[in-house]
Amino acid sequence: LESNTVRxxxxxxxxxxxxxxxxCERVLVHDAEGRARAVQALSVCKLTCGTSANLWPRPRHLHTSKTLDWVNYSSINVETRGDDGSDYRNHRGGSLLQQASELFREQQMRKATIKDGTPLVKTGGKTLEVTVSLRDPGRHQLTLNTDEGYELFVKIMSDGRINTTIIADNFFGARHALETLNQLIVLDDLEKQLRLPREVTIRDSPAFPYRGVLLDxxxxFVSVDAIKRTLDAMAASKLNTFHWHIxxxxxxxxxxxxxxxxxxxxxxxxxxxxxxxEVVDVVAYGRVRGVRVLPELDAPAHVGEGWQWVGDNATVCVKAEPWQKYCVEPPCGQLNPTVDKVYDLLGGLYHDMLSLFKPDMFHMGGDEVNFNCWNNTDSIVEWMVKKNLSGRQEDDFRMVWDHFQKRAYEKLVEANHGHELPVVIWTSGLTAPGKVDRYLDPKKYIIQIWTKGDDPLIKELAEKKYRLIFSNYEALYFxxxxxxxxxxxxxxxxxxxxxxxxxxxxxxxxLRNLGVEPDQTSVLGAEATLWTEQADSHSVDGRLWPRAAAMAERLWSDPVTGWQAAxxxxxxxxxxxxxxxxxxxxxxxxxxxxxxxxxxxxxNIQGEH
Amino acid sequence: LESNTVRxxxxxxxxxxxxxxxxCERVLVHDAEGRARAVQALSVCKLTCGTSANLWPRPRHLHTSKTLDWVNYSSINVETRGDDGSDYRNHRGGSLLQQASELFREQQMRKATIKDGTPLVKTGGKTLEVTVSLRDPGRHQLTLNTDEGYELFVKIMSDGRINTTIIADNFFGARHALETLNQLIVLDDLEKQLRLPREVTIRDSPAFPYRGVLLDxxxxFVSVDAIKRTLDAMAASKLNTFHWHIxxxxxxxxxxxxxxxxxxxxxxxxxxxxxxxEVVDVVAYGRVRGVRVLPELDAPAHVGEGWQWVGDNATVCVKAEPWQKYCVEPPCGQLNPTVDKVYDLLGGLYHDMLSLFKPDMFHMGGDEVNFNCWNNTDSIVEWMVKKNLSGRQEDDFRMVWDHFQKRAYEKLVEANHGHELPVVIWTSGLTAPGKVDRYLDPKKYIIQIWTKGDDPLIKELAEKKYRLIFSNYEALYFxxxxxxxxxxxxxxxxxxxxxxxxxxxxxxxxLRNLGVEPDQTSVLGAEATLWTEQADSHSVDGRLWPRAAAMAERLWSDPVTGWQAAxxxxxxxxxxxxxxxxxxxxxxxxxxxxxxxxxxxxxNIQGEH
Structure with missing residues (x-):
């Protein structure tokens, strides 16, 4: 009886x-006189009300019809052959597309059924044909120059099938198109159908090429499962860089x-x-979701645990007390830049990371070196005296740091078989106002800004032509x-x-507030960070989401409107x-x-679709 | 190869x-000369270092030996027969004890094995015999007068078995004892054993009888699974009231x-x-974990959705705009205290709740009535004129509220077959300074305080002999x-x-800060609240825990020390x-x-065990 009532x-x-x-307004299906009103399912109303088709991030140009078609979730074909008949499966990028297509089909299956496979929809609907056409089907790696744009067209065929065409330069754009298409197919719980706008025209591309999430x-420790959930949510939000502060x-x-x-x-x-x-698995999991996995090996500060076996005075100030004198939070620990073994070990770690992550860029960390720590280490001070850096002033220690950074960078390039690759480094001592170009070559280094968004340093970095990633803490430290x-x-x-x-x-x-003309800068994008002093596998999801998705729309669509409209x-x-x-x-x-x-x-502040 | 390295x-x-x-200090198992140090597993160190045996909440009197015994997790017997040979299973309280014992055994099983049942421990260890002796084995319901104290003794028998004796007035104390015993049995990942202090003497009871968590x-909506996780965590922390703001x-x-x-x-x-x-299931799930499930039917404000079918002007100001004029947050909605049908419906809802929850007390809500809402409702104003409450001042509206509260209370007692039961009500208009005893009888009403902890009203309520529950928002609004x-x-x-x-x-x-002598008051305890405007099944755990456990120790042990020691x-x-x-x-x-x-x-602030 009870379950009947509920049912x-x-x-x-x-x-x-x-x-x-x-x-979308909630109304009674029957009016006061008992007459049926013309109502929609909430999902359908959200899809068709307004001009954004409930998409996130909002595409740059879109038109979708208010009329919907019924999609047969068990009849979805994604065609990955090009116009010339070539089968993309033979390309590395094509194999990615096969996997992404499979994910797309699974997503529709999941919408249409409950966990045990029982359908939530009626039997029937139209076959959905998706044809993907790529100009560069062989591209399997995202870089800062990758064209992530796509075009997506939906139309109804004379034989009743739904035809979807995706045109993109490469896999990464096509994957975004599949994500958009996925968001356009909704479960109508009144009609018990999966439904899709009958006509769709979307031309879309991101405003910024770097759209990241940092996880510490x-x-x-954060489980691989939690990392994969993060990648799932990033893919759904068209973010493209998982920065692994490992x-x-x-x-x-x-x-x-x-x-x-x-x-x-x-x-x-x-x-x-x-x-x-597991690392290779995470990297592959990200790639098929359009996400690069960017490793960070933070040095010469932010080290400690793990180095105990090395000896040779390779690390200094580890667990030093009182910690307030030697670092910003317990436990302290820095590398000793005067010890050759340090560079050999870094070289080995770089080699391991490059071979597993196969990254198109690398993060060398480089923040928060505590000079007092080095100043309290005899061997370092002696080395400085030998090098005529005996003033023991900030600039002397910066030269030590510079020495470290140059040798570490050489090791990285060596581990990358002699090829340079873009390197990211945090704003910190080496980016000190008026001095940054003494230490860091803007052709080699990308600067990740974690000071406040109104820091005048940003203007200097922009004018000195550094490529910039914003993680201004007052907005992006989650x-x-x-x-x-x-x-x-x-x-x-x-x-x-x-x-x-x-x-x-x-x-x-x-940038404009700092007096910088945005068009004259190399702002790559931004990154939300989750430092995990107070988060782990059990809370990562809630800390990151949906806030990282809010950033995702800012970076993809860069709307002129504010949060109210979104x-x-x-x-x-x-x-x-x-x-x-x-x-x-x-x-x-x-x-x-x-x-x-x-x-x-x-x-006066109201949302819109 | 890889998994071998890890293993x-x-x-x-x-x-x-x-x-x-x-x-507990982390040290290398071998010193610089390669000699083995005497080290412990972290769990064992935490259990034996200091004087609190890592228990939470800390028992009021405890002694535990530093020597541990090896418990055979597959040989645990909980004896629920009394000294006189009577089998508690024949009592309602005894059947609860059977279930709690089964839970206890499952907890040890879970510690000793990983998910697929593979043991983390070696085969062997001592049989653990637990004998529970109750003075009142028939008690199956928690009330404000229930003695939740217990005594717990562990000693080794001449035949090598471990003997544990639990003495309590009733099931609820015995359950707490099992929870304490559960915390004393730890997985030693060095010895690969479950281990328990060889000698334990604990005499324990809570400082306050009401230790609650409110969930809205x-x-x-919050899933039943999430509610059950909340109850699990409450049981582990010896909290005893799940206040369901349903x-x-x-x-x-x-x-x-x-x-x-x-x-x-x-x-x-x-x-x-x-x-x-599901309600009956939640109530039973809580009871076996020592937790009463206390229903709240908030009225006459905080209503709206669900009442649309009633008609007869039973609700007023529902979804009224602009909401700021008629309530504290959207959507607005209040009952119309002049409509008889309102009381009939409340009576039915009280009846349903009492029969499902079978509570020993009831929460009638009663907060945040917006007088402007009533003042803008013609039928209410007309009714007031008839009743000579025509000044349309705050006190007039308070009389209307008082009218509502008295009639609603009658309906509650009627639904409870004519028996009164303790009723909780929030601080609000009816508890206004200098007026509360005009409306609320301290013998009938318990007041739940949600203003700040330094509100002078608390002094008045204490002096007027109201029983009090603290949910002072600056500390307990999660x-x-x-x-x-x-x-x-x-x-x-x-x-x-x-x-x-x-x-x-x-x-x-x-209380003392307000000039009130605590011993002269009827403070029942406190309650952490989770209002869920911004939380649901996916975040309830992280919002509540471990913070509600911090409150749990405050209410159970009421330590003279602060958080540093804990x-x-x-x-x-x-x-x-x-x-x-x-x-x-x-x-x-x-x-x-x-x-x-x-x-x-x-x-100068350091923790201790």
Missing amino acids: AAADEPIWGYQCVKER TSRN TDSHSFPFVSQSFPKFHLYGAYTPAEVYTPT DCGFGAWVGEGNNWCSPYIGWQKVYDNDLKKL EYRMVSHRERLVKLGVQADSLQPQWCHQNEGYCYLSH | AAADEPIWGYQCVKER TSRN TDSHSFPFVSQSFPKFHLYGAYTPAEVYTPT DCGFGAWVGEGNNWCSPYIGWQKVYDNDLKKL EYRMVSHRERLVKLGVQADSLQPQWCHQNEGYCYLSH
Whole structure:
């Protein structure tokens, strides 16, 4: 009896939705006189109300019809042959496309069925044919120059099939097109169909080539499953760089094949490691989702655990006390730049990382060297005296750091078989105002900015033609706002950063505010960071999502409008992430999702589709 | 080859732990000369270092030996016969004990094996005999007077078995004893054994009888699975009241058998409901874990969705705009206290809730009535004129509210077959300074305080002999600190409340600061609240835990020391919750857990076991 009552509700819906003034309004299916109203499923209303088709990130140019077609989820064909008849499966990029197509089919299957395979939809619908045409089908690696644009066309054929055409330069654009198409196919729980706009014309490409998420797996270990969930959500949001801050002072979970003692000494527990197989798996998992996995080996600071077996005074100040004198948080630890063995070990680690990650660029870290630590190390001070750096002033220590950076860079290039590759480094001592070009060649180094977005240094870096990645902490540090973990109160960069602030972190506006003309700069994009002093596998999803998706639209679409215009779609996208299995934080009561336009603070800011 | 490398690490541990000055220090298993050090597993060090045996909450009196015995996880017998030979299974309380014993055995099984059943421990160890002796084996319901104390003794028998004796008044104390015993049995990953202190003497009881967690399932729906995880974590922390704020203006997920239209109209979707079977299941799940499930039917404000079918002007201001005039957050909605049908419906809902929850107390809500809403409703104003409440001043509206509360209370007692039961009500208009005793009888009403802990009203309530539950928002509102959900910036009660502040929310100190002698008051305890405007099934765990556990120790042990002395155990308890399957937030880098005493801010504040 009980389950019948509940089921009756499902069979005879009481509520439906209508698009009124570009908002989906919840209305009773029957009016006061018992007459049936013309209502839609919420998903259908969201898809057809307004002009953005509920897509996230919003494509740059789109037109979608309000009329929908019924897609037969068990009859979806993705054709990966080109116009010339060549089969992309023979290309490395083509094999990626095969996998992405399979993912696309699985996504539709998941929408149409519940976990045990029971269909949520009626039998029937139209066959969906997807034809992918690539200009460069052999491209299998994302670089900073990769064209990620795509065109997507949907039309109905005379024989009743739905024809979808995807045109892109390469796999990475085509994958984004499949993601867009995926978002355009919705489950209609009133009609019990998967439905797709009958006509679609989309021309789309990202505003910025670098759209990243940093995850720190040293302060706390993060499981491979949690990393894969992160990659799933990134793919759904068209982010393209997973920056893996894999080691730090706290632990060394990376399994080095050259020097296996690093993880034996440095992992929190023997199980909390990333084996070569797992790294290769993560890299492949990312690639098929359009995401490069960018390794960071942070040095010469932010080291410690894992180096205990080395000896030879290779590390200094490890666990030094009181820590406040030697580093920014416990435990302290820095490399000793005067010890040759340090560079041999780095070379081996670079070799291991390059061979597993096969990255198109590399992150060398390079932040927060504590000069007092080096200044308190006799062997370093003696070495400085020999090198005539005896003033023991900041500039002397910067020269030591510069020495380190140059030798480490040589080791990296050597490990890359003599080929240079773009290197990222954090704003820090080497990027000090007025001095950065003394140490870092703008042709070689990309600078990742983690100071505030109004730091005048940004202007200097832009004018000196550095390529820039923004992680300005007041908008993109997703660890901010929780309790303190040393002492009490709240953590250093509190308060918590709401998605609205992330969304409105407009890079071009930041530049203009500093007096820099955006068109004259090499801003590659931005990156949300999750430092994991207070997060691990159990909380990574909620810390990153949906806030990283807010950044994703900023970087992809770079809208002239602010968060208010994106709010309804943001909340929808969060639901999308949850359905992917990502434990994304809830932004609002579900009531707001079902009653668009009622959850506002002042009347002049309202969302739109 | 790769997996061998990793496994080698597991077989030949490099790190171990030593207890030095009541701190567990991570040390190399072999010293510089290759000699083996005497090291312990981390779990064993935490259990034996210091004087609290890593227990959470700390028992009031305990002694545990540093010597440990090896427990055979597959040979655990819990004897539930009393001294007189009577079998507790014949008692209702006894059947609870059977279930709790089974849970205890499963917990040891889970510690000793990995998911697929592969043992993490060696074969062997001693049989563990647990004998439970109850003075009142028939008690199966927790009340405000239930004695939750217990005594727990462990000693080794001449035949080699481990004998554990639990003495308690009733099931609820015995269950806490089993939880304590569970925490005393640890997996030693060096010896590959489950181990327990050879001698244990614990005498324990809670400082406060009411130790609650509120979960709001109206702003967002929370799955039964997430509710059960909450109950698991509550049991592990000896909390005893799950306050289920099951309805509000936003949605009505409770399936009423008397009036099934409430959930048909009021649930977010047909699947997002709590059926009678599910409610009964949750209540039973809580009871066997020592947790009462306390239902709240909030009225006369905080209603809306679900009442649409009623008509008769039963609700007013539902979705009224602009909402700021009629309520504190969208959507608005209040009951119309002048409509008889309102009371009939409330009576039916009370009946349904009482029969499903079988609660020993009831929460009637009663907060945030907006007088302007009533003042803008013609029928209410007309009714007031008839009743000579025509001044339309605050006191007039309070009389209307009082009228509502008295009639609703009558309906509740009627639904409870004429028996009164303790009723909780929020601080609000009816508890206004100088007026509360005009409306609320301290013999009938318990007041739940949600203003700040320094509100002078608390003194008045204490002096007027109300029984009090503290949910002072600056310490116990766990939704605080996230982004705003109407408008931008941070939400109203920001910043985020760290566990340290929760721990130090000392009720007796709050009273003394207000000039009230704690011994002269009826403070029942406190309750952490999770209002779910910005949380749902996917984030409930991390919002509540481990912070609610910080409150749990405050309420159970009421220590004279602050959070600093509890820090190491708090971090351990968080790990315990994670092993239970609860996605508790991480408080610190795992490094701090493994290097006690190094993650501090100033040197004079240090943890202890």
